[in-house]
Each structure stands twice: as structure tokens, then as C-alpha cells.
Amino acid sequence: MAKPFKEDSLIKKILVYLGETSVGLLSLGATIAIDPHRFLRGEGPFGSYSKPRLSKDISYLKRSKYFKYKNDKLYLTQKGREKIIKLIIKKRNKGKVKKWDGKWRGIIFDIPELDRRDRNFLRKELYQMGFRELQKSVWVAPFDFERELKTLLKLWKRDFGGDIRFLVIEKIDNDSDLKQHFNLKSTFNR
Numbered sequence: 001m002a003k004p005f006k007e008d009s010l011i012k013k014i015l016v017y018l019g020e021t022s023v024g025l026l027s028l029g030a031t032i033a034i035d036p037h038r039f040l041r042g043e044g045p046f047g048s049y050s051k052p053r054l055s056k057d058i059s060y061l062k063r064s065k066y067f068k069y070k071n072d073k074l075y076l077t078q079k080g081r082e083k084i085i086k087l088i089i090k091k092r093n094k095g096k097v098k099k100w101d102g103k104w105r106g107i108i109f110d111i112p113e114l115d116r117r118d119r120n121f122l123r124k125e126l127y128q129m130g131f132r133e134l135q136k137s138v139w140v141a142p143f144d145f146e147r148e149l150k151t152l153l154k155l156w157k158r159d160f161g162g163d164i165r166f167l168v169i170e171k172i173d174n175d176s177d178l179k180q181h182f183n184l185k186s187t188f189n190r
Contacts, residue, residue: 010057011064018076019084032076036061078155085152089129089145100184104175106140106167107131107149122164125152132181140169142182 014034022032036058062069066080076084107126111119123133131139146166153164172178 010054011061011066014061015066015080015084016087018080019088022084032081033073035072036074037072082152082155085148085155086125086129089148100142104140104142104169104172104178105144105146106134106138106169107145107164108139108167109137109164111137111163122153130182132178134172140172140178142178142184 018032018034022030061067061074064080066077066083067074068077069075109119109122111122126139127133129145131141133139149166178184
């Protein structure tokens, strides 16, 4: 099993860069590839690297679960795409919301006991991405996450079972605990 990458590693920098620049990331049919040799020539967006360090990092990229090396290119794998989507949602959730529009985004789901593994996966991902559980199977966040989460669920399992619904919520009574959890300023007036 591959070790998790370090926060300042080249692999994390590349995944974040792809998340910020790849238009087709959420389109499952899009192929996303990078040329690692560009980085050896210093043409990459990550600054200059010494050749030995860069060669070592590129070798690590080739062995990682996030990329597949083929025809002198690194192709983003399903695991890589999942990781980028999770990083995008986490970034939005960690106080990176530029301006909150005062609306909560919610997800509610009813996933049968037979699909317990899917239900547990969804809960775990929502928790790790920083969503707040209001009640069993009712989660909220202050930003729009529907498109990314739908793509993540399709990557997890094409025929994700159960009834999943996305909501835009105008008002939640007594939401001061939610505002505090998400580090939102109380400057928005309804």
C-alpha cells in the first residue's frame, strides 16, 4: 500500500494544480495527462527542482496510485481524480468560501441496509470533507458541492444505491453553531 503523500510533496502540488486548471476533471470521459519531462526542463508551474530530486519525485509519481505511466506521460487515475475532488471540496470548506450567499446546501439520503457499505462510504466522505451532520442522513455545508459530490459518487460506484437528494436551504433555525463550525461571519443579512 502506498504511503500518504506529504503536504509539500510534488504529487500533492500536481493534484492541486490539476484540480485548479483541469476543465474536464468532473467529466468522467475526459483523459487528463501531464508530461513529467516538462518538469525536468523546468517548464512546470512548481518552480525549479534539482535534477536528482525531480527524478526521484517523478519516479514516485510513476509508482503512485494517483497516476499511471504510459507512453512517457502520467495519466490521472480514478484514485487521483477522487483525491482531487476531495481536495477541492475540503478547500471550499476550510474557510475558503469567498463570500457566503446565506444559503445552506444540503444532502439527504436514504440508502438501504443492503447497501450499508455505500452508506458508510458516503457518511465517511462527508465527514472528512468537513460537512456537518444535522441528523442521521442529513448533512449541510455553506457552499455548492453537488457537482463534485455526484462525480465522486460515480467514481466510487457507477450504480450507487439509494435515494440521494441535494437541497438549497434558505433558512435553518438556530444556525449559530453551524456558522461557528464553518467559520462564517454573521455579516450576511437576510
